[in-house]
Amino acid sequence: MTSPVRCACCGAELADPQRIDVRFGLPDAALSLPEDEVLHVNGGLLAVKDRGSFARCLLPVSLSGDFELVLGTWMKISDADLERTAAVWEEPEYAELVLGGTLANDIRPWGMLGAELTAEVRDTEDIPYAASSTDGLLDRVLHGVWDRDDVLSCFGHELPVAVRTSLTEEWSVERSAGLMGQVVDGRSEFAAEDRAVYTEVLIDNGTRTPEEFLESMLDGAPEVPPEHRTTFRADDGMLRHAFWHAVEVDDEERQQFYGFVVRPGSAVVVGCMYGDPALHGWAMHVLRSVNYVS
Known part of the structure; x- marks a missing residue:
């Protein structure tokens, strides 16, 4: 059935x-x-x-x-x-x-x-x-x-389907089903009761490699064990890196996931906040969904 x-x-x-x-x-x-x-x-x-x-x-x-x-x-x-x-x-x-x-x-x-x-x-x-x-x-x-996607991304309502949402003319990310969307200070944010996503597009001076640009963005980041970080290149060839750790928020443990998608000249940073560690796979999906089309 x-x-x-x-x-x-x-x-x-x-x-x-x-x-x-x-x-x-x-x-x-x-x-x-x-x-x-x-x-x-x-x-x-x-x-x-x-x-x-x-x-x-x-x-x-x-x-x-x-x-x-x-x-x-x-x-x-x-x-x-x-x-x-x-x-x-x-x-x-x-x-x-x-x-x-x-x-x-x-x-x-x-x-x-x-x-x-x-x-x-x-x-x-x-x-x-x-x-x-x-x-x-x-x-x-x-x-x-x-x-x-062009139409549904205009609605901040919770939607029953995932929607690809433009961050700039070139960069986009998938807004997961069930998340409300809004733009705050020019940055797209998505949220539901149990999780949230924050995005930011960063522009480089164009002379550094993606690896060098990523290194500069990670300056001052918290130290996490090797099993709580990953670096890879997906099929699109862009450099991706993520690290995650637990923090205390209002006496409750919350998971913080920071992802970076880097190409020559620009990058997208995605921050995912969630309570259930089982949502780590969802956060990785958000990171992988970031796309660049020139």
């Missing part, structure tokens, strides 16, 4: 492992407002003081590798459509609902805030789906196929 595929974020069984759901909690117009100015008509409808009426909708995006990203986003609708939709939300007439309006969230990497769209009900158990648009870009988003 085949084991069920489970979400890397929460462990829940995935009905469709090729579908990735990302939800926008509010329309952009309501993000900075106090709660008393946002009226929740029901789970899919909002009325925002002085800013109009909004309905939730699903925006499906086809991604490479036969993945589908389904964005739970918002559309701005007329006040009359809000009243009409609320009246049929739990009624048989909901199956025939068609809504016209404009996209109410700015969605990376495309933007599209304010783009015209039409949404319709495909399944009475779901909120309406964005079906068509007179906006050229939104129409291409709805009907084209987009690079999975």
Whole structure:
């Protein structure tokens, strides 16, 4: 019997492992407002003081590798459509609902805030789906196929799949499934409750060999036993080095893993923090995932 595929974020069984759901909690117009100015008509409808009426909708995006990203986003609708939709939300007439309006969230990497769209009900158990648009870009988003990593790396949400994330135009690293992502002071960071990754791209003066550059970066590093360090070249030919040791953090033992990927002129440093020593293999995978494309 085949084991069920489970979400890397929460462990829940995935009905469709090729579908990735990302939800926008509010329309952009309501993000900075106090709660008393946002009226929740029901789970899919909002009325925002002085800013109009909004309905939730699903925006499906086809991604490479036969993945589908389904964005739970918002559309701005007329006040009359809000009243009409609320009246049929739990009624048989909901199956025939068609809504016209404009996209109410700015969605990376495309933007599209304010783009015209039409949404319709495909399944009475779901909120309406964005079906068509007179906006050229939104129409291409709805009907084209987009690079999975280019799109998913724009979302800091926990995702059930690993995503290759650009650090610079040339350097990239894999963000593991289940990790949230953010950029802090120009550096990509990924984290979950039990582990975290910190990255930094360093530029050399171009005259040192990778070995000399690595030696300079290791100056002042803690001494660790031979079994807690490794140096190797992977198939890509780049020099890789790592060392790891345990430290005390808030009265708990934590593992610190420092990895270096070095080529002439530049390097990537990855720092992995985790509690369970069994995650060492995961940290090595992060190190091996670092890639450079000129």
